[in-house]
Amino acid sequence: MEIIVVVILIVAALIFFGMYNSLISRRNQVDQAFASIDVMLKRRHDLIPNLIASVQGAMRHERELLTELTELRTRAISGDGSASDRVNTENRITDAIGRLNVAVENYPELRANENFLQLQAALNETEEQISAARRAYNASVTAYNTAIQSVPTNLIANMIGMEPRTLFSANAAERTNPDVARMLQG
Amino acid sequence: MMLAPTVSVDNLDAELLEPILDALEARRLEVRRHAFVTLLQVSAVVVVCGLVVLAFFPPDWIFPSGFVLLALGMIAFGWLTNTTWTEYRNEFKREVIGRLIQLVDPALRYNPTGGIQRSDFSASGLYRQGIDRYNAEDLFFGRIGATDLRFSEVHAEYRQTTGSGKNRRTRYVTIFRGIFFIADFHKDFNGETYVLPDHTADWGGGIFDLLRDWGHALSGRPGEPVRLEDPTFERYFNVHSTDQVEARYILSLSMLQRMVEFRTKLNTPIAIAFVNSLIYIGIPTRKDHFEPPSMWARSARLNLDEVVAYLEDVRMAAEIVADLNLNTRIWSKQ
Numbered sequence: 001m002e003i004i005v006v007v008i009l010i011v012a013a014l015i016f017f018g019m020y021n022s023l024i025s026r027r028n029q030v031d032q033a034f035a036s037i038d039v040m041l042k043r044r045h046d047l048i049p050n051l052i053a054s055v056q057g058a059m060r061h062e063r064e065l066l067t068e069l070t071e072l073r074t075r076a077i078s079g080d081g082s083a084s085d086r087v088n089t090e091n092r093i094t095d096a097i098g099r100l101n102v103a104v105e106n107y108p109e110l111r112a113n114e115n116f117l118q119l120q121a122a123l124n125e126t127e128e129q130i131s132a133a134r135r136a137y138n139a140s141v142t143a144y145n146t147a148i149q150s151v152p153t154n155l156i157a158n159m160i161g162m163e164p165r166t167l168f169s170a171n172a173a174e175r176t177n178p179d180v181a182r183m184l185q186g
Numbered sequence: 187m188m189l190a191p192t193v194s195v196d197n198l199d200a201e202l203l204e205p206i207l208d209a210l211e212a213r214r215l216e217v218r219r220h221a222f223v224t225l226l227q228v229s230a231v232v233v234v235c236g237l238v239v240l241a242f243f244p245p246d247w248i249f250p251s252g253f254v255l256l257a258l259g260m261i262a263f264g265w266l267t268n269t270t271w272t273e274y275r276n277e278f279k280r281e282v283i284g285r286l287i288q289l290v291d292p293a294l295r296y297n298p299t300g301g302i303q304r305s306d307f308s309a310s311g312l313y314r315q316g317i318d319r320y321n322a323e324d325l326f327f328g329r330i331g332a333t334d335l336r337f338s339e340v341h342a343e344y345r346q347t348t349g350s351g352k353n354r355r356t357r358y359v360t361i362f363r364g365i366f367f368i369a370d371f372h373k374d375f376n377g378e379t380y381v382l383p384d385h386t387a388d389w390g391g392g393i394f395d396l397l398r399d400w401g402h403a404l405s406g407r408p409g410e411p412v413r414l415e416d417p418t419f420e421r422y423f424n425v426h427s428t429d430q431v432e433a434r435y436i437l438s439l440s441m442l443q444r445m446v447e448f449r450t451k452l453n454t455p456i457a458i459a460f461v462n463s464l465i466y467i468g469i470p471t472r473k474d475h476f477e478p479p480s481m482w483a484r485s486a487r488l489n490l491d492e493v494v495a496y497l498e499d500v501r502m503a504a505e506i507v508a509d510l511n512l513n514t515r516i517w518s519k520q
Binding site: 033131135136139142 | 373415434
């Protein structure tokens with residue numbers, strides 16, 4: 001009889017540890033996915049000064065846009081403000097770069113500039129990677145949220161105070177083909 | 187940038203093709219006549235030998251020697267007709283398939299006896315069973331737009347031995363049979379991402395997701411399951427990757443949609459691997475592609491519709507490039 005009780009206790013403990021560990025690993029995955037978005041965003045911040053430097057000589061009518069982009073970048077790298085402020089700033093950067101890409105169409109000399117084209121390609125590439133990182137983040141948040149809300153893992157999640165995380169909502173422009181989106185914004 | 191497959195029956199130069207098809211049919215009929223004559227000759231020899239056995243050997247020899255004679259007759263027949271058949275087959279492939287591929291894209295080359303190398307097939311990591319017998323033929327290679335590609339028919343098998351002692355049986359089991367396609371992918375990546383057919387999806391329910399993940403853990407394939415947003419895609423495929431972010435970088439939302447359309451069009455469980463900045467696609471088929479009509483058919487002069495059916499097969503590479511948008515090089519690989 002005693003043996004049975006001991007076995008049941010051991011099995012229960014193993015199940016508990018298993019569930020606890022899976023919750024922790026899901027939470028770590030969310031943090032890791034969030035960090036990878038940061039890496040991609042930082043790469044974009046690094047590209048912006050070069051982009052501005054390469055276009056400002058040619059772009060005579062978009063001074064305001066370039067100033068706005070510089071300010072947004074400064075705000076983004078300062079890291080001040082709440083998480084939602086930061087997301088907002090990053091979204092505005094995406095938007096400003098989109099408008100810049102449209103404005104470039106009016107400057108044939110830029111479209112023939114090898115240096116600028118390379119930067120533009122690098123930025124497009126980074127945008128793709130940011131979008132991939134966001135999707136990876138959303139997938140891991142969904143898995144994490146499902147785990148902390150389902151029975152019986154929710155009991156453990158409540159015990160250690162795990163809170164649901166919020167999903168990144170991709171803006172409409174990102175969901176459509178980038179070129180079409182830019183045309184619409186222009 | 188995108189290269190749409192515009193080849194159709196209208197592009198086939200009927201006047202040029204007709205005499206070639208006539209000549210090929212004449213060659214085939216000649217091969218067929220030769221086969222019939224050979225069959226008669228071999229049968230005659232077998233019958234004469236059989237009579238000799240009946241006349242001069244004891245009765246209990248009749249059955250085994252008859253069996254041996256029949257087997258020898260069949261081997262002799264195969265050996266005697268093989269050369270003429272192979273010559274005809276090569277000519278057919280050169281004249282018909284070789285011309286059709288030029289029509290699809292003049293930059294593509296065709297080698298009837300070449301094939302995807304066994305090492306390339308294994309490098310894809312798609313089929314992890316050890317290969318004991320490997321055959322590949324009908325290699326197409328070249329460049330469409332900005333995409334280097336090659337594809338061929340591949341048949342890979344493993345040996346299975348059951349029983350022991352007298353009951354020991356060995357047979358070959360197919361790992362993959364169909365068209366195997368390798369191309370440059372338009373994005374650079376370092377990890378490994380596999381898009382495999384999902385056989386459990388139709389059974390429904392989350393419990394099968396769990397079984398599927400265990401199955402993956404047992405398969406020894408590197409990486410972890412990747413859950414993607416598109417439910418139709420998730421129904422057809424089952425994705426694993428060594429890098430969650432990179433998998434989504436490769437499988438953009440538009441790529442997911444393209445893959446679903448491609449899968450629906452082919453209606454066969456395709457498997458795709460992204461390894462070493464290459465895309466590998468395995469398309470299982472039962473049909474033996476790029477082969478001439480049977481030697482025994484009474485009349486098999488190809489009409490234009492049948493030529494178009496061959497063209498459809500040959501055009502596959504161009505279609506993959508267009509369907510999966512491999513030529514769009516707006517990102518890192520320019």
